[in-house]
Amino acid sequence: MHLLIPAAGRGQRMGSDRNKLLLPLLGKPLLAWTLLAAESSTEINWIGIVGQPFDFPDFRAILEDLNLTTPVVFIEGGKTRQESVCNGLDALPKTASQVLIHDGARCLVTRELFDRCSEALNTCQGLIAAVPVKDTIKVVDEHGFVKDTPERRQMWAAQTPQGFQVELLKSCHRQGKVLGWEVTDDAALFERCQLPVKIVEGEETNLKLTTKFDLRLAEFILSQRQTEEG
Secondary structure (H helix, E strand, O other), X not given: OEEEEEXXXXXXXXXOOOEHHHOEEOOEEHXXXXXXHHHHOOOOOEEEEEEOHHHHHHHHHHHHHHOOOOOEEEEEOOOOHHHHHHHHHHOOOOXXXXXXXXOOOOOOOOHHHHHHHHHHXXXXXXXXXXXXXXXXXXXXXXXXXXXXXXXXXXXXXXXXXXXXXXXXXXXXXXXXHHHOOOOOOHHHHXXXXXXXXXXXXXXXXXXXXXXXXXXXXXXXXXXXXXXXXX
């Protein structure tokens, strides 16, 4: 399985002026935790980190400390996440038929989730990790009034990894570029191209770290994991 990690996020909402994946979390940069989970996966055998060249020296330093056995390459990203993923797809080895895409800011991902998504991709064209929504969701109009309450049992909160057949996703990106589609994840491109996207059970702890509070919560979760693992 090939893995792409979009890793160009800035850290303004965390009060940082640099890539938030370089921020420390229990003694390691955020990106390191994602890489360690990928390294421990039984399915992933190639990793592409998509980012901006000025961050590459710091990324290389992380790799030197981790001493991974899985091959890792750096890929220059674009101006948006969508462009960055497209660049990542173009940089995949020619033999790549399936790809997982995982946001670097979700550094609490586990080996089990990577493996579960990889195995599920053998039976579908596209998938996303997701968890059932617990809260009641309200659809609000432009004036701030509720206009609808969707059925909660049909609502899922999307996460990553998201997985796809490579050639299908490349085709979706090409079509999206021609038609000017702007999306926040690759599953949305699949949906617009009328392709099926399967839900794979995600993890409640697979948080996207955006704020300082998220960072503190991540520290607690990782500390608990390390305690349970002995």
